Amino acid sequence: MRYLTFALGKGRLAKQTLELFEKIGITCEEMKDKDSRKLIFTNEELKLRFFLAKGPDVPTYVEYGAADIGVVGKDTILEEGRKVHEVLDLGYGKCKMCVCGYKDAAPLLQHHELIRVATKYPNIAKDYFYNTKHQTVEIIKLNGSIELAPIVGLSEVIVDIVETGSTLRENGLEVLEEVCPLSARMIVNPVSMRMESARIKDLLTRLREQV
Numbered sequence: 120m121r122y123l124t125f126a127l128g129k130g131r132l133a134k135q136t137l138e139l140f141e142k143i144g145i146t147c148e149e150m151k152d153k154d155s156r157k158l159i160f161t162n163e164e165l166k167l168r169f170f171l172a173k174g175p176d177v178p179t180y181v182e183y184g185a186a187d188i189g190v191v192g193k194d195t196i197l198e199e200g201r202k203v204h205e206v207l208d209l210g211y212g213k214c215k216m217c218v219c220g221y222k223d224a225a226p227l228l229q230h231h232e233l234i235r236v237a238t239k240y241p242n243i244a245k246d247y248f249y250n251t252k253h254q255t256v257e258i259i260k261l262n263g264s265i266e267l268a269p270i271v272g273l274s275e276v277i278v279d280i281v282e283t284g285s286t287l288r289e290n291g292l293e294v295l296e297e298v299c300p301l302s303a304r305m306i307v308n309p310v311s312m313r314m315e316s317a318r319i320k321d322l323l324t325r326l327r328e329q330v
């Protein structure tokens with residue numbers, strides 16, 4: 120039997136992903152050692168391998184088959200646009216992709232104005248403004264602290280993740296429009312889906328009972 124390889128998104132989702140796998144009897148004790156610089160972990164008994172990767176790299180590993188299975192946020196799946204099968208909504212990491220800004224920017228979204236939109240998610244923003252709203256905008260890619268953009272006058276609005284809403288509230292900003300709901304998802308390489316279908320289906324059945 121060959122190893123099934125999992126690429127798991129680092130950061131916010133990692134802890135809950137490992138907890139979920141533990142619930143169905145898939146443990147990888149080595150992975151819990153925070154001081155370790157080791158990159159890949161093996162469960163010999165179940166013939167599984169795991170590695171943690173930056174979120175946007177997870178769909179890349181899965182598309183190329185370097186990982187059979189990945190766990191990553193829906194935002195990352197939409198943004199990266201890789202050829203992978205999304206097979207399960209894992210139900211945690213819930214948040215929303217939203218258009219946000221000062222309240223007085225709301226009319227700019229109604230009148231097809233050529234506004235600037237700052238975001239870490241240029242493909243999601245482009246798809247929303249061009250294909251859903253049919254509004255031509257200038258998209259400005261940022262890498263973090265997106266809420267700064269309207270505050271310092273870089274853009275009229277942002278497209279960003281809202282979870283509790285406290286970052287917006289503490290900065291006098293608001294949700295102006297909701298783009299889509301988000302949560303952690305499981306993705307599978309299309310070839311692995313066929314070649315390892317029995318093992319993957321069994322895994323999905325056991326995970327579905329938990330989520």
Ligand SMILES: Nc1ncnc2c1ncn2[C@@H]1O[C@H](COP(=O)(O)OP(=O)(O)OP(=O)(O)O)[C@@H](O)[C@H]1O
Pocket residue numbers: 128129130131132174175191192193194195212213214263280281282283301302303
């Ligand atoms: N408040 C939140 N902010 C950002 N992402 C969230 C939030 N709540 C849930 N998520 C989900 O968690 C995933 C991982 O978030 P995390 O912040 O670890 O990654 P990231 O934004 O790529 O981080 P970084 O840029 O610091 O590496 C997101 O892709 C999203 O699906």
Ligand SMILES: O=P(O)(O)OC[C@H]1O[C@H](OP(=O)(O)OP(=O)(O)O)[C@H](O)[C@@H]1O
Pocket residue numbers: 262263264265266279280281282283284285286287
């Ligand atoms: O609605 P809230 O609960 O306040 O969460 C949303 C905030 O969290 C994320 O930022 P993150 O902490 O990942 O930092 P970053 O902006 O540097 O990416 C996101 O980009 C928002 O800024």
